[in-house]
Amino acid sequence: MEHSSHLRPRQQDCRWDAVEHLPYKEEGSSLFKAISRQVLFDEPELACQLRYFEMDAGGYSTLERHEHMHAVMILRGHGVCLVAEEVCAVKPLDLITIPAWAWHQFRANAGEPMGFMCMVNQTRDRPQLPSESDLAGLRANPAIAAFLQTTEAG
Ligand code: MN
Numbered sequence: 001m002e003h004s005s006h007l008r009p010r011q012q013d014c015r016w017d018a019v020e021h022l023p024y025k026e027e028g029s030s031l032f033k034a035i036s037r038q039v040l041f042d043e044p045e046l047a048c049q050l051r052y053f054e055m056d057a058g059g060y061s062t063l064e065r066h067e068h069m070h071a072v073m074i075l076r077g078h079g080v081c082l083v084a085e086e087v088c089a090v091k092p093l094d095l096i097t098i099p100a101w102a103w104h105q106f107r108a109n110a111g112e113p114m115g116f117m118c119m120v121n122q123t124r125d126r127p128q129l130p131s132e133s134d135l136a137g138l139r140a141n142p143a144i145a146a147f148l149q150t151t152e153a154g
Contacts, residue, residue: 014054014076014115016040031129034059034108040117047122054115055079055108063105063148064127070098070118077114080150081106087147090114103130103138109150 008017015021015038022037034056041050052075053061063082074094081088084102096116098104108114130138139145 014038014052032060032062035061042122044122049120049122051118051120052115053106053118054113055106056113057108057111059114060107060150061105062127062129063103064129065101065103066125066127067100068121068124069100070096070104070120072096072098072119073117075115075117077108077112078110079106079108079114080147082144082147085141085144087143103134105147107147107150 008019010016019038019040022039024032024035024037036054038052038054039049040052041048054076055061072095074090074092074096076092078089078091081090081096082103082105083096083098084104088096090096090106106114106116135148139148
């Protein structure tokens with residue numbers, strides 16, 4: 001990553017100088033919705049990346065799993081997340097550890113945008129998306145079934 005100084009000031013809200021804002025396309029398949037991505041740090045010497053994801057009210061991140069881990073800090077807004085078999089309400093500055101192979105998803109269900117920082121290995125495996133039978137297995141847990149139906153009013 002090239003930048004001209006050691007400081008990249010915040011512009012407004014959760015946007016920063018010299019950080020590309022990557023809006024996600026919305027998909028009909030509803031794997032994710034209304035979420036954007038910014039890579040804040042991507043230094044080979046650190047061997048990790050720090051990204052910032054933000055969902056509009058009612059948006060959600062991709063439901064996925066993979067071998068690599070995530071270390072997450074909620075930065076703004078309230079919402080709910082799935083980590084493995086656990087559904088948790090989250091608020092600003094909460095910390096969430098996503099272990100290897102845990103299904104995970106974040107949902108901005110509180111009528112406001114929700115953003116989180118996510119630290120990840122620079123070199124990592126590709127995420128797996130749930131098959132129909134994976135989804136059926138997840139929905140067998142009533143708390144997860146309710147989570148997967150969560151929308152803005154949830
Ligand atoms: Mn992930």
